[in-house]
Amino acid sequence: MRSKFQILHCYRTFYPESQGGVEQVILEIVQKIDNSCVLTLSDRPARLKLGGEVDVVAKKRWCSFASCCIGPGLLSELYRLHTPLLHFHYPWPFGDLAYFLAGRSRPLVITYHSDIVRQRLLGALYRPLMHRLLSQADRIVATSQNYVDSSPVLAAYKDKVKIIPIGISEQEYPQPTDDQVAEVAQRYGRDFMLFVGVLRYYKGLEYLIRASVGQPYRVVIAGRGPELRRLMTLVKDLGAQNVAFAGFVSDVEKGALMRLCRAVVFPSHLRSEAFGVTLLEGLMYGKPLISCEIGTGTSFVNVDGETGHVVPPANPAALREAMNDLWLNPDKAERMGWAGRQRYEKLFTGERMAAAYRKLYDEVLSERGLAR
Structure with a gap:
């Protein structure tokens, strides 16, 4: 039976259950392209x-191994939701298997968000299925x-x-009131990094913390994840009293933090970081960025x-020098x-990304003799 939906996105998790970059990208696309839906596990x-x-x-998510969520119920739903x-x-990997079974x-479009970097054994076992899927895809x-x-x-x-760069929509971000900004400023101050x-392990936060020791500015780390306890222990061991953990922040709180900060620091040091939605958010809020050269987006x-x-990856001295430059030169920070x-505005708006995907979908369906 043909589904009322035309585009079905399939991924292991979804927003807001988890709030990584891939989840935000999927949400951005489906909000802007009609007759889209998301199939996932939870x-x-x-x-x-x-x-x-x-x-x-x-x-239902049955289990998760090396970040690979598994849930056989996905197969029947993929078959039932017979989208064009x-x-x-x-x-x-489990999603790839589901494609071949159901x-x-x-027609298949794959957005390739990242190489498999850390799970080398899983990557070796998965490689034949991966190449089979990529060979099957109409577009990557x-x-x-x-x-x-x-x-x-x-x-x-x-x-x-x-190539379709990730984009984000400013109108999807709730703007904090002056009172909300003042409340966040009372907690963390202003002009912080x-x-x-x-x-996560590839975010390079250990190097950011080491770079921050003894500096005159505050460094605010907003978010939660599997590395939190280890990072908090490191802050205590190093005596990095200027490092503050904000924990999970709402979109409103994130907006306030963005407005108040001097710069956005994104120290990811491994190729698992393929793009960095937080960097886009920094651009959108008009903030200078500090990131590492890892050969990705x-x-x-x-x-x-x-x-x-x-700056070079996994290099606390280089991160410190970059932060100090923007701290000591506010005019430069403002220009950047x-x-x-x-x-x-030129490259990374959500509408620009959605328009590129609309065009791509139409091309793929047309080549298959279908119409959207």
Whole structure:
């Protein structure tokens, strides 16, 4: 039976149950492209609408191994939701298996968010299925030319790769009131260095903390994740009294933090960080950026010397030098922030990303003799 939906996004989790960059990208796309829905897994299976308009079908998550969520209920739902086009978000090995068991023959778009970096054994076992899926795809979307050029996997599929940078929509971000900004300022002050994100192993936060010791400015780390306890212990051991953990923050609180900070610091040091939505948010709020050169889209978002500083990865001294430069030179920080805002408006709006995906969907369906 043909579904009322035309585009089905499939990924291991969804927003707001988890708030990583991939989840935000999926939400941005489905909010802007009609007749889209999301199929995912959750500990709390449900059918729901996000924001009153985005349909999400969450099947039961049975277990998770090396970040690979597994739930056989996904198979029957994928078959039942017989949408004309499937949009899978890579990497997710169980999702790939589900495609071949219940979704094959339908047009397939894959957004390639990241190489598998840490799970080398899983990557080796998964490689045959991965190449089979990528070979089957009608299009593979990469989020930057930087990642295409540096990914050994994508090198084999350049003839079907399309580059669509991630975009975010300013209107989707609730603006804090002056009172809400003042409340956050009372907790953390102003002109601090800000990190926002899930506290994962590849985020480079250990190096940020080491870079912060003894500096005159505060460093605020907003977010939660598996590295929190280890990082809090490190702060205590180093006596880094200027480092504050904000924990989970709402979108309103995040907006207030962005308005109050001097710069956004994004110290990810491994290729698992393919783009960095937080960097886009920094551009959108007109803040200078500090990131690391890891051969991915982070250096496409943040142009060294123009929108901020790009430093070597896993290098506390380089991070400290970049933060000190923006701390000691507020006029430079303001100029870089202004340049970042212009770059956001030119390249990274949500509507620009959605328009590119609409065009891509239409091309794929047309090539298959289908119409959206």
